[in-house]
Amino acid sequence: MSKITLLIHCPDASGIIASVTSFIYDHKGNIIYIDQYVDVENKIFFMRLESEFAEKTEIGVIKEQFRNKIGERYQMTWQMYTAGAPLKMAIFVSKYDHCLYDILGRYKSGELDVTIPMIISNHEDLKPIAESFDIPFYPVPVLKGKKEEAEARHLELLQKEKIDLIVLARYMQIIPPNLIRAFPNRIINIHHSFLPAFAGAKPYHMAYKRGVKIIGATSHYVTEELDAGPIIEQDISRISHSHSIKDLILKGRDLEKIVLARGIKLHISRKTLVYNNKTIIFI
Amino acid sequence: MSKITLLIHCPDASGIIASVTSFIYDHKGNIIYIDQYVDVENKIFFMRLESEFAEKTEIGVIKEQFRNKIGERYQMTWQMYTAGAPLKMAIFVSKYDHCLYDILGRYKSGELDVTIPMIISNHEDLKPIAESFDIPFYPVPVLKGKKEEAEARHLELLQKEKIDLIVLARYMQIIPPNLIRAFPNRIINIHHSFLPAFAGAKPYHMAYKRGVKIIGATSHYVTEELDAGPIIEQDISRISHSHSIKDLILKGRDLEKIVLARGIKLHISRKTLVYNNKTIIFI
Amino acid sequence: MSKITLLIHCPDASGIIASVTSFIYDHKGNIIYIDQYVDVENKIFFMRLESEFAEKTEIGVIKEQFRNKIGERYQMTWQMYTAGAPLKMAIFVSKYDHCLYDILGRYKSGELDVTIPMIISNHEDLKPIAESFDIPFYPVPVLKGKKEEAEARHLELLQKEKIDLIVLARYMQIIPPNLIRAFPNRIINIHHSFLPAFAGAKPYHMAYKRGVKIIGATSHYVTEELDAGPIIEQDISRISHSHSIKDLILKGRDLEKIVLARGIKLHISRKTLVYNNKTIIFI
Amino acid sequence: MSKITLLIHCPDASGIIASVTSFIYDHKGNIIYIDQYVDVENKIFFMRLESEFAEKTEIGVIKEQFRNKIGERYQMTWQMYTAGAPLKMAIFVSKYDHCLYDILGRYKSGELDVTIPMIISNHEDLKPIAESFDIPFYPVPVLKGKKEEAEARHLELLQKEKIDLIVLARYMQIIPPNLIRAFPNRIINIHHSFLPAFAGAKPYHMAYKRGVKIIGATSHYVTEELDAGPIIEQDISRISHSHSIKDLILKGRDLEKIVLARGIKLHISRKTLVYNNKTIIFI
Known part of the structure; x- marks a missing residue:
């Protein structure tokens, strides 16, 4: 067949x-x-x-x-x-390790039909994790005034390995327009709020300040407007007044992992279609 | 069109x-x-x-x-x-009023595309509710040793009004086989547990005793085996050790109302199909 | 005792x-x-x-x-x-009836330990519902250029009956500062989004446009800044690309009813405390 | 302090x-x-x-x-x-790796305040995972007619390392009474159903056959009656008729991971208390 x-x-x-x-x-x-x-x-x-x-x-x-x-x-x-060769997926990380552990665990368990030719990071911190899972790790510092160098290095690495999909697993840098245009609807980010609430930096701090009773996470395709791209998946978790910002961050980790993993799975099984900055998700 | x-x-x-x-x-x-x-x-x-x-x-x-x-x-x-005349729906109740209030409120709000020619009950308690919503109320006592009389009266009423769908809104009587056979996959019951857990009587008491951390409700088509018919819809609510049986009963009311209402809506919009004692639910 | x-x-x-x-x-x-x-x-x-x-x-x-x-x-x-006399609760409505039916059904079922001396509305549409539940109905039109007249009438009615708590059950008018100051942390509103997302008018339209995968509802105390008061309770429901705005409105009704009812129950059982524009919810 | x-x-x-x-x-x-x-x-x-x-x-x-x-x-x-030395936690596994990856990822991320002196398994399959995370791996075959040998070896290993808590991360063997008695309320199992529904073997198969609309997972302390111990935590996931048994197994993996992790965290932060075969969970 x-x-x-x-x-x-x-x-x-x-x-x-x-x-x-x-x-x-x-x-x-x-x-x-x-x-x-x-x-x-x-x-x-x-x-x-x-x-x-x-x-x-x-x-x-x-x-x-x-x-x-x-x-x-x-x-x-x-x-x-x-049905042919699996997608080639690059993972971008900074210092947070929970989404990386989650993706790599799923990958090794056979849950994700991809290859992972590279993990790219602006820091060296997570290199040992990449090594323990036998994935090539490329540190690419993103320095003030030298962001274009990083961008060029990113494009070079991605093109060399013919990457199909980029996953930002809590990568703490803005993706420049050139890179976005080179991977239209092929860069998935995880944002740690139920967008459009708390777009931008420090969403858990904003959620705490506003006194919401639910927190959320959103996986979305990256577009040039920050945290405004087509939403693939969202989920939430109940919280109470008694949760500190630290608690929210900890509780949010599981949300981030699951919502990002679902987004990746929908993409690689060709179940997403983007139109007018919204996704059609076939089930 | x-x-x-x-x-x-x-x-x-x-x-x-x-x-x-x-x-x-x-x-x-x-x-x-x-x-x-x-x-x-x-x-x-x-x-x-x-x-x-x-x-x-x-x-x-x-x-x-x-x-x-x-x-x-x-x-x-x-x-x-x-698209023709709306379905004719009969509601069976006993003494609990919350599901009845919920269905009638939705009906009056225009949420349910049905007519309700009758409310049948084995008690007189809820007659005033039927009256305040202008629905005919038929008391049909179900007495020990005279259950066949009740059954005959039920069938007579249902056939006279050409009822299409029967909703058991916390009706506390077993439906006899003849009535079930006369309305195959057309009697919807709400059971106050996440079936198959806690089938039968007093599910909230059993849930309390077992120390579960979630309670549920299930709407299903009635078959001759008690609480074992095709499941249409289920939902759950989190509880803790601190909830008494009374708390579970109170918390469960909202679950019962919503899960029953969803079951009714799926049926009347022709989105359910039964095969092998399971439902296919089209969305 | x-x-x-x-x-x-x-x-x-x-x-x-x-x-x-x-x-x-x-x-x-x-x-x-x-x-x-x-x-x-x-x-x-x-x-x-x-x-x-x-x-x-x-x-x-x-x-x-x-x-x-x-x-x-x-x-x-x-x-x-x-434990003394139950709270006196006034309900404000406009034309939407689902929250009103829900509250009155719960009230009649004995779920809410309050008295309801009045329903106030800027329209006559829901008068028959008030009558069928035997609750006094006061139409108070809110006309352009004559809003102060309405406000004065509201205060007069509320003070005459010594109202403790005001519930805005999809009341489609801004509450003026004087009324808010007369009932500090004693006016509960239901907003049909997971605040702070989609504050203001037409949240379901905004949710549809943004392509979110969850919609929500929020019950909160009314403060002078619109939709920015202390949040009492929130809940959400999953949606997909296939839901039209009309579907969201319909799906949202159940959320609104439940989140408002929970907010009311927490207030009347003295389980809410407001500090710094946030609620402490004792459980 | x-x-x-x-x-x-x-x-x-x-x-x-x-x-x-x-x-x-x-x-x-x-x-x-x-x-x-x-x-x-x-x-x-x-x-x-x-x-x-x-x-x-x-x-x-x-x-x-x-x-x-x-x-x-x-x-x-x-x-x-x-606040002293962290608990010593042993993990028992068989061939399923997803819960093991999840626990070890959390452990390495600093989410779990324990030490893990050993992973015990009745198979060799997961040894490479243990090694990549630098955890000692002890294969202890459980052979028909020689179960007592395995039990003795288990007790020896556990006592040698002064293990405080045993986690059964999809360990596919019945725990013998002696071992349970040696670790009362200190063995946590993950069962892949919302207990008491579908206790015993192959719960996803049973869930599929019954046509439920939700599946669940339950973490509980192990007692001598199978799958009947005090429940620590439960959660559920919605499914539909279109999910095959294979889909349920895949969807259930995330539930199992999260519900087990929450159970472990509650235990190690001393937030569980067992009485009358039920848990009190302090929050």
Whole structure:
């Protein structure tokens, strides 16, 4: 069996589902998953479809025919992924280690279908962790007045290893526009608040000051506006007046780990689609 | 515009989605929602689809053609619902009033697209509530040794008003097999535990005794085995050692109200399908 | 048995708990609940204590002695409540009825230990609900350029009935400063977002636009800064890209009802204490 | 400053709180935390108290005086812990690695105030993980007909290192009575269901079969009756009909990790007290 995952968005029109599913059927494909959504306001159609084909089917041919027969007709933006080499994921960290331990533990447990060719950090602190998990560690200091040097080094490393996805695992630096543009909707950050509340620095301190009864975490794609990119996943935890800022930070660690891990998993299983600074999450 | 909701289950086969969606497209229908699921273990295909047709379309003709062209070919069990008269819902109660207040409040707020031709009770206590909401109230005592009389009266009332759905809003009597068979998958009960834990009587007492840290509620279709029918919805609430049985009962009220209301809403919007004593819940 | 509830806050000092509990013991009281909290940053001590005394105990005498022996010594701000007449609660509404139905259903079920001498509204729409629950309904239009007239009428009604607590059950008007000052920490509002996100008008519209994956509701005491008062309770519900604004509004109704009800219950059971625009919630 | 944590339970009586807090005050202690609970049904008083004393205070003397003046008077069962050497925790594993990775990640991050002198396993599979975290790994096969050999080896290892707490991190063997008796309320297990639902083997399979809409995990102290010991912590996750058993197992991993970690943290911070097969959890 060979399997494809098809992601589509296009102007809404009558007959899209019938056309796509008939196309698959005509090519002897067996649809094992279909989910669709229409943004009624903007009249945009979104679809995710998984299909299995007989072993001998040439996916290249199917792609070509899909482009000609379906894609052009409905003015689709589409990707057809085949189960192939896993995504190459780079992890950026600073000094906090809990998200890094969590990701690497999941990776070693076989929970994440990726390779991790590099961990990049602006500090040396977490190097021993990278080493104990046998992952190459690249220290890239980000110094005042020399940020462009760091950026160039980042791009060089990422391109050399043909990185597909960047995960900011509590990386405490602003990502410069060039790097964001080189990885559109392919940089996932974890922010330690239920955005849009407490964007920016020190969200736990702000949450404590405001006296909220819940704290949260948000994983999102990085865009040029800080903490304002498309949200992939959020979750929360109840707190009370008796929790100090230190307690919030500690309680928040589990939230951050889980919300980031869910975001990564959704991305690598091709279940996210971005439109108008929002995500469609297929389930 | 006229709108249909189509619910299907049948042996899994290749091409079902293409056939159904092409059928809709050929009849000038516009699919506005599709969700499907395959029970891989039992090889059963399930689908829910909503479609809009032009005003003049005769749904009767479409139904006939669907039966002949699609339904028979794939050995489908299917229903095609048209937006018509709302469901007729009967509420059974005993002495607890919180679920009744909740359902009637939602009904008056326009949240539930049903009519409520009757409230049936084995006690007179809640009659004033029925009256203040202008709903006919039928007291039907269920007496030892005379349970068959009550059953006959129930069936008579339900059939006279052509009731579609029965909601047991903390009704403290066992439903006899005849009544269950007359309303298969059309009687919704709320049980005050996260089933299968604490089935049967006094679940809050059992939860207290066991020292659980969460309590729950479960709405399910009633089958002949007590508290063992297909689960529609469940939710939970955190508790601690400091909660007395009385506290659990009070805390549980909100759970019961919400979990029952969600179960009712899923049923009346045709989003539930029962197979093998489990529900498929389309979202 | 006669029972007291004691709420205290004062500068933190050594020996407060020992002094207070010994005082209770010396007066033959039996402590059945004690909870305390120290705001370490501001060095403030908070305590809530429930105690039972023999029937014949004169609480007036105990109060006097507590003031002289304990209160003054530790510069306490304190209230000693005796189980007496229930609080008098006024409900303000506009046109949304779901919170009103919820509160009145709970009230009639015996869940809320209050009397409700009045429902005040700037519209006539919900009058029939008030009538069906036998609660006096006072329409007080809030007209442009004549807001002071409305305010005067509000104060007159509230003072005439000696109202203790005002609940804004989706009341769609800004409360003027005079009314807020007349009821400090005694006006509870429900805001339909997880504050501080989406303060102000149309939070569900903003939540939809931002693409959040959770929505929330917040009950808080009203202060002069809009939606910025001390938070009593918050809760959230998960949503997805597929939910329209209308869906959010509908889903949010249950959140609003529950979060407001919890806020009311905490207040009337004397479990809230406000300090520095934050609440201490004793459990 | 030297700090104590005091845990008490005794028959309920008037004046206990006053006596204890006055005792602390008289010895120049500053109470920084107090929480108490009365089991009204069984008339048992429970208390947890933290207090700071001046550096020079001899805790041994205080203990002696507490025993004579307070403990005997109220027939207390009590422990007075001083901040000293961290607990010695042994981890038992089989082949599942996710809980082990999670615990070791937290340990290395400084989240758990323990030492981990050993990981014991009935298989060799997880030895490399132990090594990468520099923890001694002891393989102890548990063979049919030779279980007593394993038990003896376990006891020998545990006693040699003076282990205080055993954590069963998805250890797939029944713990024999002798070992349980040697570590009463000091063996924490993680069970992958919301107990008492789905006790015993293969809870995810049972959950799938029953069609529940929530799955859970439970951390509890091990007693001789399987999966029936005092519950420390529980949490749940929502699922749907579309989740296969494999999905449940994967989704459950995060629940297991978090619920076990919370159980461990509550135990090592002396916030749990067991009575009548239930836990009191001080917060």
